[in-house]
Amino acid sequence: MEDERCMRTAIKIEELLMVNKDLLDMHALYVEKDVEKFDENTIVYLDNHLxxxxxxxxxxxxxxAHKYDLQWFFSGQVVSDIITNTQFQLKNPTVADYIINLNYYNEHDCFYKFIK
Structure with a gap:
């Protein structure tokens, strides 16, 4: 995915997973105010840090983020770490696997341990 295309634009989780790690590390993840958990249809936005x-x-x-009344959800670095952790644990992770780890991290502030 082209890096500039994903900035300040509605993207799905599947697209987020393809964003360059360096871009993620330099930005933050925002969602609409009512989002508490991710699913395959969750729309996210990348923007500057708070x-x-x-x-x-x-x-x-x-x-x-202010103009569209978005809420901060994760730093991009945390998202990058969750992606890396999921890939480390699983040979061929699915979008659902990443979502499990994102939601688990949001609730427990640590990575989900996939059973191998």
Whole structure:
């Protein structure tokens, strides 16, 4: 997938898995406000990282994420780590396998352990 095509654009999880690791590491993953878990139809967005106003102790959302009322979900580096971990554990992971690991990480702050 062309890197510039996936920035600030609605993409499915399957497309997210094809994004260049370096691009993921430099950005963050955003979703619509009502998203709590991923599935194959979940739409995600890549945008710049959150900023922080230290005086007000508040997060500053990037313009795109703020404009479309998106919520931060993961840093891109965490997404990259989840992808790498899934590939390390499984020879031919499916989109469903990645989704399992994404959701597990979101709930437990650690990787899912696939039984080999």
């Amino acid at each position: 900023g922080v106003d230290e005086e007000a102790d508040t997060e500053i959302y990037p313009v795109f």
